[in-house]
Amino acid sequence: MNALARATDLVGTVLLLLGCLQCLLGVIGMLRFPDVLSRSHAATKPQTLGMLLVLVGVALRLRHGTDVGTLALIAFFQFLTSPVASHLVARSAYRTGQTGSGGLLRDDLDPQLSDGDGTGERP
Secondary structure (H helix, E strand, C coil): HHHHHHHHHHHHHHHHHHHHHHHHHHHHHHHHCCHHHHHHHHHHHHHHHHHHHHHHHHHHHHHHHHHHHHHHHHHHHHHHHHHHHHHHHHEEEEEEEEHHHHHHHCCCHHHHHHHCCCCCCCC
């Protein structure tokens, strides 16, 4: 094995470990945060970055065109589906009143979901 292959293996291993650590921190955040919106943030941001680091690490270790293409598709669909799913969960939690909206600094959805009489009450 030449020096370049050893270097890419080492960088791939480091990225794998960093990605796993990032995913672990996201899981700890999901367990520790108090409300739905915070947990939704912890489920999306660190997990997506951790998954990207893991995929890049695996791509550096495998170094085959077909494998790298498959990993690129996985990364694309991860970036496409994870934020959308988190947004839908947060929006449905808001609509059912389970977000604890009292701690929000700004509530942009309240005028859209009010009954139209200006009271701001949810249906």
